[in-house]
Amino acid sequence: MTFWRCFRFDFAEGLRTSWPALVAIGAVGFANSVYFYSLLSFFPDGCASFGSFLVGFCEGVTAPSTQDLSRFRFPVAWLLGIALVLYATLRFPCRDVAGFGESVVVRCGKRATWWLSKCLWVAVYTVGCFVVAIVAVGLAAAVTGAPFALTIENLQGFAFYDPDVVVIGPWEPLAFLLTYAAMLVGLSLLQLTLSFLLRPSLAYLATLSLAFASALASSPLLPCEYLMAARSSLFVDGGVDSWQGFAFAALLALCSLVAGGVVFVRKDLVDTEVDE
Amino acid sequence: MQVELNKALVNRWFFVALTIGCSLVCASAVVSVSNFYGWGFGSFSADRYYQLSTSGAICAWIGISRLDTTFLPWFFFGVAPLLACLPYTWSFRSELMSGYFAQGTTRSTRCQCMLAKFAAVFLSSGLTVAAPLVLSYLVVSCFIPGYVPDPGEGLSVPIEESYPFSSLFFSRPTLYFLAITSFDFLLCGSWGVVVLAASFVVKNRVVLVAGSFLLQYFLHYANSTFMPLVFGNYFRLQYNLPSLLWPVANGDVPCLGLALALIALGTGGSLAYCLAKIRREQL
Numbered sequence: 073m074t075f076w077r078c079f080r081f082d083f084a085e086g087l088r089t090s091w092p093a094l095v096a097i098g099a100v101g102f103a104n105s106v107y108f109y110s111l112l113s114f115f116p117d118g119c120a121s122f123g124s125f126l127v128g129f130c131e132g133v134t135a136p137s138t139q140d141l142s143r144f145r146f147p148v149a150w151l152l153g154i155a156l157v158l159y160a161t162l163r164f165p166c167r168d169v170a171g172f173g174e175s176v177v178v179r180c181g182k183r184a185t186w187w188l189s190k191c192l193w194v195a196v197y198t199v200g201c202f203v204v205a206i207v208a209v210g211l212a213a214a215v216t217g218a219p220f221a222l223t224i225e226n227l228q229g230f231a232f233y234d235p236d237v238v239v240i241g242p243w244e245p246l247a248f249l250l251t252y253a254a255m256l257v258g259l260s261l262l263q264l265t266l267s268f269l270l271r272p273s274l275a276y277l278a279t280l281s282l283a284f285a286s287a288l289a290s291s292p293l294l295p296c297e298y299l300m301a302a303r304s305s306l307f308v309d310g311g312v313d314s315w316q317g318f319a320f321a322a323l324l325a326l327c328s329l330v331a332g333g334v335v336f337v338r339k340d341l342v343d344t345e346v347d348e
Numbered sequence: 349m350q351v352e353l354n355k356a357l358v359n360r361w362f363f364v365a366l367t368i369g370c371s372l373v374c375a376s377a378v379v380s381v382s383n384f385y386g387w388g389f390g391s392f393s394a395d396r397y398y399q400l401s402t403s404g405a406i407c408a409w410i411g412i413s414r415l416d417t418t419f420l421p422w423f424f425f426g427v428a429p430l431l432a433c434l435p436y437t438w439s440f441r442s443e444l445m446s447g448y449f450a451q452g453t454t455r456s457t458r459c460q461c462m463l464a465k466f467a468a469v470f471l472s473s474g475l476t477v478a479a480p481l482v483l484s485y486l487v488v489s490c491f492i493p494g495y496v497p498d499p500g501e502g503l504s505v506p507i508e509e510s511y512p513f514s515s516l517f518f519s520r521p522t523l524y525f526l527a528i529t530s531f532d533f534l535l536c537g538s539w540g541v542v543v544l545a546a547s548f549v550v551k552n553r554v555v556l557v558a559g560s561f562l563l564q565y566f567l568h569y570a571n572s573t574f575m576p577l578v579f580g581n582y583f584r585l586q587y588n589l590p591s592l593l594w595p596v597a598n599g600d601v602p603c604l605g606l607a608l609a610l611i612a613l614g615t616g617g618s619l620a621y622c623l624a625k626i627r628r629e630q631l
Binding site: 276 | 364368418419422423426427430434552553554555557558559561562565566568569572573574590
């Protein structure tokens with residue numbers, strides 16, 4: 073069984089089992105954009121483009137001050153977007169190693185082929201989730217009559233907006249959005265590796281912990297730091313560099329791919345529980 | 349019942365969840381204790397009562413976390429819905445698929461087996477969050493004096509009069525701790541049995557555990573975005589597990605009566621549903 077045939081099978085089967093998560097991501101993207109639009113009504117000068125709506129979806133939160141944690145509000149919408157994407161790619165690869173999937177592993181000839189196919193599926197599906205979110209946000213932007221441009225002219229309406237902190241606009245979010253997609257792929261691959269190393273539930277807990285830690289602390293070593301517009305140097309002074317985040321995401325993805333491959337090749341697949 | 353309790357509480361998933369919870373609260377307690385002494389509170393003699401009463405053990409406890417300047421309390425209460433479901437909520441579906449549950453019903457009735465499972469899930473889910481809360485209070489109480497908070501200390505007072513059990517907080521702090529811990533125990537236990545009831549419908553245990561966590565954050569998201577838009581800021585319905593477990597952080601005061609009614613509804617409804625379903629379930 074060639075690599076591409078294996079991937080084609082994964083693509084069809086993965087889409088069949090994981091499509092509800094795509095719908096949920098679209099719904100959250102649309103709902104968040106509607107909420108963002110409702111916030112803009114409080115600002116007389118607030119004008120939003122398609123790019124504003126997109127950045128609103130992955131806004132995040134500024135790093136909480138240790139002196140005043142009581143005013144910190146957890147970025148639930150941001151976390152929900154990441155949790156849904158990670159959830160979308162959590163179940164299928166581990167489920168597919170048992171039952172009929174076990175015979176697919178055998179027919180692949182080499183375990184590495186199966187593993188690479190699953191990694192590619194995870195990457196494609198994660199990007200697919202992001203594209204669905206973009207389409208949902210675009211739909212909401214179109215409904216509200218926002219201009220279809222990525223450039224952001226005004227940051228009013230964003231929770232992180234502070235005239236003393238934001239850099240001079242207009243703002244081009246393309247680098248940030250590319251980094252967002254790349255980092256999601258990196259995190260999903262890390263979760264895939266952990267789910268074979270530990271268990272899917274614990275892998276989900278571990279990757280979500282990274283998101284929690286990034287929201288509540290601030291360090292360029294925390295991967296989810298690069299998933300927040302509120303901490304990007306494109307928008308605020310002293311933020312993290314998006315291209316640095318892109319390189320970090322690529323490194324994370326590569327390490328996960330190699331480490332996961334080593335784990336999977338040595339893993340005992342006999343009697344793997346189907347429903348785990 | 350004994351077998352189920354044994355399976356629920358002597359179980360590696362319970363151990364894993366408890367270890368994660370206890371590690372987080374212990375780390376938070378260490379930060380609180382070091383801040384207590386680092387900020388100079390400990391340099392005074394405890395019996396002379398020079399320091400703020402709001403720097404006592406009850407305020408250092410993770411349920412209040414006035415002395416913890418890290419993200420650890422946020423993290424603990426943020427992942428608590430997942431920790432509560434991790435130990436045993438998935439067991440019914442797993443045993444149903446393996447045939448273990450059917451074996452059990454040959455030794456006692458289906459309802460008895462279900463009741464035992466229900467009690468074990470309630471207890472394990474509740475304990476996963478309540479036990480770390482107790483541990484946190486024990487640890488901070490070993491190092492920080494147990495002052496009774498004075499409501500007259502203005503901005504340093506972490507909770508307001510309208511908060512649940514606030515009168516206990518300002519009069520009998522240990523009773524306040526017990527009341528909040530029991531409340532959190534009931535909340536998590538109730539959520540555990542709701543997830544158990546959902547396992548009649550959801551067949552995959554990863555979906556069950558991770559999906560239930562996502563559902564709580566969906567509620568949290570809806571509560572913090574659309575509810576204020578619809579009902580206004582004065583009527584924010586923060587009835588989701590992360591907010592109810594730690595209302596101090598969210599600043600949204602839940603109505604205690606409504607929260608208890610939700611617990612009763614969740615537990616009673618799940619019990620009725622489980623007992624009704626198990627009679628008809630093909631084992």
